[in-house]
Amino acid sequence: MKLENNSAIVRETLRTRFAPSPTGFMHLGNLRTALYSWLYTKKNNGSFVLRIEDTDRSRYVDGAVEVIYETLKECGIKWDEGPDIGGDYAPYIQSERKNAYLEYALELIKKDCAYYCCCPADSEAECDCRNSNLEKRGSVIRQKVPKTGKTSFKDEIYGEIIVENEEIEDQILIKSDGMPTYNFANVIDDHTMNITHIIRGNEYLSSTPKYNLLYEAFGWELPVYIHVPQIMRDATHKLSKRDGDAYFSDFKAKGYLTSAIINYIALLGWSPKGEESENEIFSLAELTEAFTTDGISKSPAIFDLEKMRAINAEHIRRLSPDEFKRIATPYIGEYPINYDILCNALQPRTEVLTDIVAQVDFLEKPSDYSRDLYNNKKMKTSPESAAGTLPESLNVLSGLGNSDSAEFNKDNLYSAFKKLSEKSDKKPGYYLYPLQVALTGKPAAPGGGLDICVMLGKGESMNRIKKAIERLEEN
Numbered sequence: 053m054k055l056e057n058n059s060a061i062v063r064e065t066l067r068t069r070f071a072p073s074p075t076g077f078m079h080l081g082n083l084r085t086a087l088y089s090w091l092y093t094k095k096n097n098g099s100f101v102l103r104i105e106d107t108d109r110s111r112y113v114d115g116a117v118e119v120i121y122e123t124l125k126e127c128g129i130k131w132d133e134g135p136d137i138g139g140d141y142a143p144y145i146q147s148e149r150k151n152a153y154l155e156y157a158l159e160l161i162k163k164d165c166a167y168y169c170c171c172p173a174d175s176e177a178e179c180d181c182r183n184s185n186l187e188k189r190g191s192v193i194r195q196k197v198p199k200t201g202k203t204s205f206k207d208e209i210y211g212e213i214i215v216e217n218e219e220i221e222d223q224i225l226i227k228s229d230g231m232p233t234y235n236f237a238n239v240i241d242d243h244t245m246n247i248t249h250i251i252r253g254n255e256y257l258s259s260t261p262k263y264n265l266l267y268e269a270f271g272w273e274l275p276v277y278i279h280v281p282q283i284m285r286d287a288t289h290k291l292s293k294r295d296g297d298a299y300f301s302d303f304k305a306k307g308y309l310t311s312a313i314i315n316y317i318a319l320l321g322w323s324p325k326g327e328e329s330e331n332e333i334f335s336l337a338e339l340t341e342a343f344t345t346d347g348i349s350k351s352p353a354i355f356d357l358e359k360m361r362a363i364n365a366e367h368i369r370r371l372s373p374d375e376f377k378r379i380a381t382p383y384i385g386e387y388p389i390n391y392d393i394l395c396n397a398l399q400p401r402t403e404v405l406t407d408i409v410a411q412v413d414f415l416e417k418p419s420d421y422s423r424d425l426y427n428n429k430k431m432k433t434s435p436e437s438a439a440g441t442l443p444e445s446l447n448v449l450s451g452l453g454n455s456d457s458a459e460f461n462k463d464n465l466y467s468a469f470k471k472l473s474e475k476s477d478k479k480p481g482y483y484l485y486p487l488q489v490a491l492t493g494k495p496a497a498p499g500g501g502l503d504i505c506v507m508l509g510k511g512e513s514m515n516r517i518k519k520a521i522e523r524l525e526e527n
């Protein structure tokens with residue numbers, strides 16, 4: 053197999069690629085690289101290529117490629133070419149291209165830009181192989197980097213980067229088993245797939261001169277480089293898997309919305325310019341409009357969980373009531389209650405979906421509470437006042453409609469309690485706060501006493517109030 057870049061389609065279309073290794077997880081940093089590449093490509097009507105870099109078979113994890121597909125699909129990042137959908141430059145899985153790389157390395161040897169080396173991998177001393185260039189059993193092929201001069205290139209974000217050639221090591225291109233190294237396969241693939249713009253983390257800035265010397269040796273046109281800052285946990289540490297929350301799946305499990313994860317990671321290292329410069333809340337479509345590379349920062353981006361929560365809360369508020377109900381229900385569980393009223397109360401009180409669980413723990417039965425919970429200065433209530441108002445509340449409920457009929461609604465409940473409070477010259481809260489305590493056993497609940505009444509239904513509400521009255525009498 054000979055990989056050829058198809059010169060008929062040369063450089064008329066902008067082409068970017070996302071080239072993850074199948075590790076089984078999607079690191080937020082990788083996902084952000086995919087996102088930036090995709091946004092940039094969409095903005096420029098280009099083609100976004102998905103390539104799987106699986107040459108390191110020792111690290112291969114079953115099902116890992118599917119994790120890449122599923123994560124990107126869920127995020128709305130659609131690739132134009134890739135292993136599953138094919139394209140003009142197939143195959144898109146590096147291990148299926150493995151026989152092609154040696155040929156390129158041999159071409160470099162002919163050009164005196166690479167050489168055989170049979171020294172032990174851990175050998176510290178500089179070997180003499182680059183001068184003899186003999187193939188021996190167990191040889192690797194190394195890049196022959198000039199000993200003098202400089203290599204420079206322009207990065208779209210970091211500007212001109214100049215490296216002394218003597219600082220660049222003669223990296224291995226082909227391993228002793230004939231397989232390419234990551235660094236070599238990457239360059240060959242980018243060229244043969246006609247990738248015009250390379251967007252990746254700035255940890256590759258220092259390797260780029262080595263890559264460029266290869267492009268030069270082959271006489272290939274360099275791609276445009278857009279290196280992006282790293283995502284840091286704090287000023288000195290990268291956000292790593294050891295933090296336990298570096299993966300897309302971690303945040304999904306913690307109750308973050310996909311749209312909010314995308315929104316937040318977009319802002320890690322990029323900020324909008326112009327009209328949108330004050331805005332922080334973006335859907336994927338809005339990001340596609342707003343994204344420009346001049347908003348990419350050079351400085352490392354520090355991961356801020358509080359900000360991510362705040363952005364998630366905004367995305368939750370943006371959901372339609374039906375959509376919120378659909379995604380909240382698994383966190384609520386199944387009860388014979390009015391979900392519309394509950395979800396209506398929960399939606400503005402939820403920052404991440406897992407917050408819901410503790411808020412609805414009263415649905416099964418009221419939380420265990422002490423009679424002190426009836427003390428509320430603002431509402432002027434106490435266990436004693438509750439002992440007086442709860443029986444009145446029970447009367448109100450029992451007088452309203454048959455069991456759980458349409459008459460048992462919030463408006464009717466409200467008018468009835470309003471009459472009660474006018475008659476006694478107390479505020480409605482004087483009745484409604486103890487009602488909420490009786491129904492939930494909690495100082496704060498998703499919705500006030502009336503919401504909870506309608507949510508639980510007439511029968512269940514009355515049972516709970518009766519039990520609360522009994523408890524007050526016991527003490």
Ligand SMILES: [Zn+2]
Pocket residue numbers: 168169170171179180181182
């Ligand atoms: Zn050697």
